[in-house]
Amino acid sequence: MSVTSADFAVSLDRVRKTYGGDQPVVALDDVDIRFTRGTATAVMGPSGSGKSTLLHCAAGLDRPDAGTVRIGSTDLASMSEKRLTELRRSRVGFVFQAFNLVGALNVEQNILLPSRLSGQRPDPAWVVEVVARVGLGDRLRHRPSQLSGGQQQRVAIARALVTRPEVIFCDEPTGALDTRTAAEVLSLLRSVVDRAGQTVVMVTHDPVAASYADRVVVLADGRIVQDMPQPGAERIAEQPAHLGRRQPAAPSGVRPTAQAFAQATTRPAVRREGRPVLTLAAQMLRHRKGSFVAAFVALAAGVAVLMACALLVESGWRYQGQSQRYAKTVAVVADRDLTVSAEMFGETEYTTVALPERGSVPASLADRLAAVPGVDRAVGDRLLAVTAASAPDVPATGHGWASAALAPYRTVDGSPPRSGGEIAVDARLLAGTGLGPGDSTEIITGGASRTYRISGVVEAEGDPDATSSAALFFTDAHAARLDPRPERFDAIGLLAAPGADRDALLAGVREVTDEAGATAYTGDDRGLAEQPEARAARDFTLQAGGAFGGYAAMIIGFVVAGTVGLSVRHRRRDLALLRAVAATPGQVRRMLLGEVGLLAALAAVVGVPLGLVATGRIRDEPVARGFVPDGFTVQGGPLSGAAVTVAVAAVALTSAWIAALRTTRIRPTEALGEAAAETGPGSRARVVTGLVFLAGAVSLTGFTGATDGQTALNAAVGMLYTFVLAIALLAPWINQAAARFLGPVLRVVWGNSGYLAAANLRANARGMVAVLTALVLSVGFGGSVWFLQDNLQRQTVVQSRDGTLAQHALVAGTGLPASVTAEARRIPGVVAATGVRRTSVVVPNDLGAQAVVAQGIDPRGAERTLDLTVRSGSLTGLTKGTVAVSTAQADAAGWELGTAARLWLGDGTPVTLKVVALYERGWGFGDVILHTRTLTGHTVTGLDDRVLVRTAPDAGADTREALTDLAGRHPATSVVATGTLTGELAQDLAVSGWLNKLLIAVPVGYAALAAANTLIMAALARTRELSLLRLVGVTRGQVKRMVHAEQAGLLGVALLIGGTIAAVTLTSVVNAVAGQRIPYVPAGGWIAITGGTVALALVATMLPVGRLLRTPPVQGIGIRE
Structure with missing residues (x-):
């Protein structure tokens, strides 16, 4: 009777597979073999002989370099990755040596996963029989992390059998089983051959296991060296154990002797833990390039940002201005x-x-x-x-x-x-x-x-x-x-x-x-x-560098701690294995600190020069806009560089030490178990601490609303970071709750991919803490601080526009004498004219004193040219010995109507004035209104900046011409509409606001970079997980949809929490500082924040995931022999 290709379940014709680059290793060398349907074949051979590679190529898990592989009559070489995955899902079962169970699913879900992915309804009776034969009936609700190695192996076998595949490939199916369970599993495999006519191909080192097979094939050096039909266990055991094994050769010209061996083994031991630990740290960095790059980027960018801020502060501190006009003086x-x-x-x-x-x-x-x-x-x-x-x-x-x-x-x-x-x-x-x-x-x-x-x-x-x-x-x-x-x-x-x-x-x-x-x-x-502008430049750089350096420092602390912690978390298995091979907890901690120390040193080498370059660019912008003089130079460097490097390194080292505490404290066996899967959301101390910080953030909300000015702004920033810190601590529980709530939604929208996404979000609640925190920080900080400047500018412009009743203004860059106001009042058709002298005064506050914007006016007719929204008192009572103040300034200084206000005029002259009016529009007109006589002799020019003129409704061209003539009698004077002044005010504020936004953009940009960096890092850490999903039958498209579903759930939570924090922060500070209950967000502002965050998250996740999916799954999972 002739044998045809239809009789063979699997065929390999002249298959060749080579691994490696400069020194290739031939795993399969022109192998020809066929596996007959309805038979069981055992593949044996020494380690490195190519057994697992043969299995992977035969099952379509890996592609050979040459030759043909067929499942039945189907040629695998011509199939796309998607079709190959579908074939493995329906016609092939695989029992992996490393189990490869999905940690997010329980036993029952793991067993039924292939059926669920294929959309087929499994045979309930067969499922019950398979579960019973592998002895897992009482473990169906357990997760892999809760099972022993043998139990996990039985789950993997049940998963391979449940779909009744044509061929079942097994890689050491009994390697982790006791004798009794092994016999039951082998009997089960034998029964599917004898009863169902399925084909079994298994790799094994056990002669007893091989004796269950109809045929034993022996490999050595990638070639079939023996093919034995129906051998007994005794005959299999008689095969030389070293068949085909390469014997190590001594180097040429060297012949080890017994004496040399004795000397080597009896040499006194020298205790040198430091150098080996540092060497191991350097080696670990080279082999963990993804984590290395992510942590390096966070550290280097953090050093650069802080270096720029520190240089601004140091340069301002050193800047004195160059004395020219007083060069001869002592x-x-x-x-x-x-x-x-x-x-x-x-x-x-x-x-x-x-x-x-x-x-x-x-x-x-x-x-x-x-x-x-x-x-x-x-x-x-x-x-x-x-x-x-x-x-x-x-x-x-x-x-x-x-x-x-x-x-x-x-x-x-x-x-x-x-x-x-x-x-x-x-x-x-x-x-x-x-x-x-x-x-x-x-x-x-x-x-x-x-x-x-x-x-x-x-x-x-x-x-x-x-x-x-x-x-x-x-x-x-x-x-x-x-x-x-x-x-x-x-x-x-x-x-x-x-x-x-x-x-x-x-x-x-x-x-x-x-x-x-x-x-x-x-x-x-x-x-x-000599140069007042030098002092202004000094104060500006000190304040700008200090304020925004403080913002950046807090963000960088969060980011560096999260990134380093996430890097250590992704290496828990490495650390656990080191513990298992006798590394002491101290050695593991020193290794981690050595790695982070090396990273911090490299980050300083890159980040400090970048900070120098960035400071030069930042310096050019305020110089070009007149905030600081041309003579201002960036000074310093060594002091700032050393301080910044030490600060960032300290945060990184502390974070690494804290992240490694759990792994270095528990026993090695526990560490290995925890590295395999999540152990729970966290400790009671963590949740209590998180709730304390959350309560603190809520209390800061009330404190912010009760203060004003810089105090309110500082409190709001502190509130923002306290909220983010609380979220970072409570993130595991937040992630779990979100996963339970969003699970049904994800399953409805994304189907099976959503099902897997929900399971991943639930199981990886702690692993996603850094990702959630980075996204919340980016949204919360960007959505609050970034829009604060817009609100202050808008409030100033709106109050100035709405509070100016005059239609015209006389303005002169050189100033106007008080006589101009008197002349304007005498023009027919003019209802009122008010001279305005802009200045600043110094008022006391809780921290000492601060300069606030003030205006001097002649109150006669001022109620017709200005509407300050007076809440109590009247501007008519304004004299040389009285003052009107904004309600915000009155609250800050504790002034009330009728009380004596102690302050200093712009030239330092102390005065005590009676408060005769309280008004609302302090942003548009300054916090203090004085009589011009109060300012006489106390300003640099002694002139008015403008004269506001209100004309009667029926005033005609004659009035306009008279005003023009008045302007012509005074140098550099013109008549403009007050609406034009408002427009110019908005432009001036935009210029100054632009600089603030430039400085704010630095920490906001770093937060966005950190979020992208964390997402990329988290995605690259999923190589094994995604490869496992593909090996068990998930297509590339399903993997991408699963990741999309996870991103949707995570982004939804991050945007909700971050947006809430941003809204609370922005509302509190705007209400406290500007008295505006509902903050203003420019058109498209929140769209830009949310859209930018979504785009950032998708790009930072899908690009690395796409790269991972281009890697063969068997290579990604790391199970090749």
Whole structure:
């Protein structure tokens, strides 16, 4: 009777399979073999002979390099991966040596998984029989982690049998079973051959197991060396155990001797744990590239971000400004700061605030300073705001001629001014104008234009372009007449006498200045007295770097801790195996700390230079927009780099130590069991701690609402991070609850893939903690802090627009004298005109003091030009001794209607004023409204910034023309609609807000990067899981749909929690700071946040999952022999 291909269940023709690259290993070498239907075949051979590879190729789990494999008459080579998976699902059963059970499913679900995936309804009687034969009837509701090795093997066998496949491949099916269970399993396999006509091919080392087969095939070095039909156990056992085994050869020319062996084994042991542990750490990093890259990215990016913030702080701290105008002085005496004391926790704390109006010193102080031994001259300097009509775009400052000696300035043409009608002009003001000594020019100062004769041209010694503005010199007497504070100097420069003792001179000067309440600036600090913008730049960089560095530091702490913890978690099996092979807990901890230490060092090498580059770019933006002067440079580096590296490394090392605590504390066998599957959501201490932080976050919500200003903002940020920390601690329970709630939804929408997704979410509740926390942090931080600036800007613009009743405004960049307001009131058709003088005042607060925006007005008719939404009192009561304040400022300072408010004017003058009105619109008009007479002599210019004009409804063109004529009589003055002013205000706020958003974007971007990094890391850690699913019959499409379903569930939870945190944070701080109950989110804002988060999560997950799915499952699962 002839044998045809239809008689063979499996056929392999000239199959060849090679592994490796430079040194390939031939696993199968031109193998020809056929397995007859309805028979059982045992494949034997030494380790490395190719037995498992033969099984994998025959079952379609791996593809040969050459040759043909057929299941029945079906050629596997021409099949797509999807069709091959479907064939294995319906026609092939496989019992893996490593069990390969799905940890998220229980015993019954694992057994029925192939049937469920194929959509077939299993035969209940057959299922019961299979379960009974493998002895698992009382274990159906247990998960694999709750079973012994033998029980897991029996689950794997039952799963292979339940679909009644044509061929059953078994890789060591009895390797983990006791003798009795092994006999029952082998009888079961024998019965499916004898009763059902199925084919069994099994790899085994056990002669007894092989004796159940109809045929035994022996492999050696990838070739079939023996084929024995129906051998007995005795004959099988007679086969040489070393058949085909390669014997290790000694290196050429080396012959080991008994003496050498004895010497090697009796050499004294030296205890050197440190070096082997560090070497092992380096090796583990090389073999864990995915975790290495993820942790490295988080650490390096964190170092770069913190380095940029630290450099801003260090640069601001070091920046003094370059002294040019006072270069010749030994000291400069000025009053640029206000120091306020406050009692806090029983101690006196001091707060220093830069004076908004620059401050000044009495002119009489110059005589006292000139009397100090060693002082040659004490020269007073006045800083007058001037504009040259011939060069209006060149910044200029007016001075008295005596101060020219402080730079010194030298006359390069002509002579010094000798009368009130003459001036000496900086050469930069005359460049390109054709003017020179003897010519006349117009100078705008004090809100008026005057004509002066140019007496001379001057230049500063050294680099003339280094000074912040060009100089224009009047006679000293005329400069005093132009100064709104004639009895005071802006600064006094001290010139030392030849041969004077500098130390004794400065000691005497400080004694005088301490008595006068002034400050002596020496050395590099003279730049702070000369350039107010230098002090502003210093304060700006210190505040910006400190504030946003604090935000970034907290985010980086979360991210680094989560990433390192997740990296350690993914390696629990490695750590457990190290424990099992006799590594002490201390050695495991040192290995982890060594790895993280190496990573932190590498991250510092990359992150510190990146931070330097980023700081340079960040510095360029505020310079281009005028926030800091061109002379501001990035300074420092070593101090910031060392501090940042130590801080990030400390967080990473602490996180690694905490993450490894559980594995290093329990016994090795327990560690191996926990590494195989989840053990529960967490300890009672964790849930209690999480609930405590949650309660703290809720209480901070109330505290934020009860405060205002910077305190409210700081409280809101603290509330945000406390919420995120609470979520991180409670995430396992949140994940479990979400999985139970979303499970039915996922199953309905995604079918079997949703079923697997729900099971994964339930089983991996702790493993997804870092992912959920990263997503919640990204959504919560981005959805709150990012939109805070928009709310503050909008509130300012809306209040300014709604509170301005005037239709027109007279504006001048050089300022307007008070007479303009009086002239405007006399124009027919004008209902009211209000001069507005913008300034800042210093008010006390809980931390000492702070500068707030203020305005000076003449209250006559102000109720017709301004609507401040006065809640109590009236602006009509505003006089030189009274004040109106916003309700927010009143609450912060504890002021009420009728109480005395103590504050400091912009030049540092203390005043006590009676509160006569409380109003709502503080964002649009400032927190303090003063009478202009209160500000007389206490502002730099002494001029109004604008005059608001309200005309009657029936006012015609004549009124408009009269206003235009009025503007024409004053230099650089124009008439504009107040709506235009509102638009310009919005643009100015957008510019300043842009810079804040640039700084906010750094931690927000890092949070997004961290979320993507964590998602990629979590996805790459699923290689074995996804390979297992494909081996048991899940197609690539089903795997992708399962991952999509998991992402939908996880993203839904993250967006809900993160969005709630963002909404609570944003609502609390906006209500506290701006008095707005419902926060404003720009159109598309939340769409951008949610859409960006979803897109980020999908890309960061599906790209690595797609890459994993392109890897052959048998390679991914790591079960190749």
